[in-house]
Amino acid sequence: MAEILVLVDHADGAVRKPALELLTLARRLGEPSAVVLGPGADAATDTLGRFGAHKVYVVDAPETEEHLVTPAVDALAQLAARVGPAAILLPSTPDGKETAARVALRLDSGLITDAVDVTAGQDGPVTEQSAFAATHRVTSRVTVGVPVIAVRPNATPPEPAPVTPLVEKPDIVFGPASAAVTVVSRTARERGERPELTEADIVVSGGRGVNGAENFALVERVADTLGAAVGASRAAVDAGWYPHSHQVGQTGTQVSPQLYLAAGISGAIQHRAGMQTSRTIVAVNKDADAPIFELADYGVVGDLFQVLPQLVEEIERR
Numbered sequence: 278m279a280e281i282l283v284l285v286d287h288a289d290g291a292v293r294k295p296a297l298e299l300l301t302l303a304r305r306l307g308e309p310s311a312v313v314l315g316p317g318a319d320a321a322t323d324t325l326g327r328f329g330a331h332k333v334y335v336v337d338a339p340e341t342e343e344h345l346v347t348p349a350v351d352a353l354a355q356l357a358a359r360v361g362p363a364a365i366l367l368p369s370t371p372d373g374k375e376t377a378a379r380v381a382l383r384l385d386s387g388l389i390t391d392a393v394d395v396t397a398g399q400d401g402p403v404t405e406q407s408a409f410a411a412t413h414r415v416t417s418r419v420t421v422g423v424p425v426i427a428v429r430p431n432a433t434p435p436e437p438a439p440v441t442p443l444v445e446k447p448d449i450v451f452g453p454a455s456a457a458v459t460v461v462s463r464t465a466r467e468r469g470e471r472p473e474l475t476e477a478d479i480v481v482s483g484g485r486g487v488n489g490a491e492n493f494a495l496v497e498r499v500a501d502t503l504g505a506a507v508g509a510s511r512a513a514v515d516a517g518w519y520p521h522s523h524q525v526g527q528t529g530t531q532v533s534p535q536l537y538l539a540a541g542i543s544g545a546i547q548h549r550a551g552m553q554t555s556r557t558i559v560a561v562n563k564d565a566d567a568p569i570f571e572l573a574d575y576g577v578v579g580d581l582f583q584v585l586p587q588l589v590e591e592i593e594r595r
């Protein structure tokens with residue numbers, strides 16, 4: 278069976294959920310081979326085997342720490358040339374998309390980013406993307422070279438399929454492009470107790486209707502009651518009420534959780550671009566004509582300062 282190369286996102290060996298989702302999707306297409314770079318890569322092996330990685334390529338050379346995405350590009354392109362995979366899957370995150378684009382260029386292959394689903398087709402993997410505020414689904418297939426596909430986090434629930442992986446430490450030659458940018462320092466952002474925005478099953482976002490930085494405490498309360506991440510519209514971020522790292526949308530982060538709760542957000546097209554693929558969308562807005570209701574599965578027309586505390590109370594009661 279053809280190998281499917283999966284680029285693994287991890288932190289010191291702790292495999293991030295999007296990588297497990299990619300392994301789950303890869304099993305539909307062939308035999309998943311995980312590609313893990315950086316310190317702690319060895320420690321990721323057990324988890325990757327549990328989620329069906331038949332092979333794990335461990336690349337822990339110092340270059341993987343010292344430079345940005347290019348070492349991953351060298352590793353994927355050289356492994357692809359060696360094993361002739363049926364596809365290469367990466368997370369559709371900013372780093373993942375940059376890596377995917379560079380790999381596709383090196384391999385002279387077609388590239389698909391922001392996929393929300395991947396299935397096996399007669400002539401290779403078939404992907405789906407969501408377009409025009411989730412009113413259209415675009416079905417695509419790469420027709421040239423090895424399909425390079427970047428898949429959005431939360432595209433599918435990760436499903437275990439335990440195997441004992443073969444671990445290999447391939448020799449990767451890091452070219453001049455790998456050294457073009459050197460990392461000066463890395464500082465872990467304080468994450469607190471809440472899940473990462475792109476990985477969260479539930480996201481609770483606040484917009485201009487939240488009306489002040491101090492009122493985001495209410496949005497955080499709802500998020501904590503649901504075990505959710507906190508998002509914000511650009512209006513809220515531009516007003517300085519919440520950090521840009523939490524902005525959802527075209528110029529922020531793109532999320533695709535099981536549940537997205539938008540409070541005091543009108544639903545501008547640029548905001549939709551970042552959340553329209555969420556499985557279930559709930560909107561709380563005092564304006565019944567707000568465009569967010571065109572997209573929402575459930576809508577509450579009301580004042581968020583009345584609705585959200587009642588929501589917290591009800592969830593805590595159950």
Ligand code: FAD
Pocket residue numbers: 483484485486487509510511512513524525526527528529530540541542543544545546547548551561562563564567579580581582
């Ligand atoms: P508004 O549009 O002002 O809506 C506020 C909503 O809150 C209203 O619908 C109102 O009825 C409701 N409301 C007010 N008070 C209450 C209350 N007490 N209870 C309940 N509801 C209440 N935006 C993004 O979000 N993300 C992006 O990445 C992004 N990128 C952009 C890129 C470009 C190039 C451009 C031009 C714009 C971008 N924008 C982005 C901005 C976008 O166009 C909107 O301006 C922005 O999304 C509006 O944010 P909002 O919905 O919070 O505010």
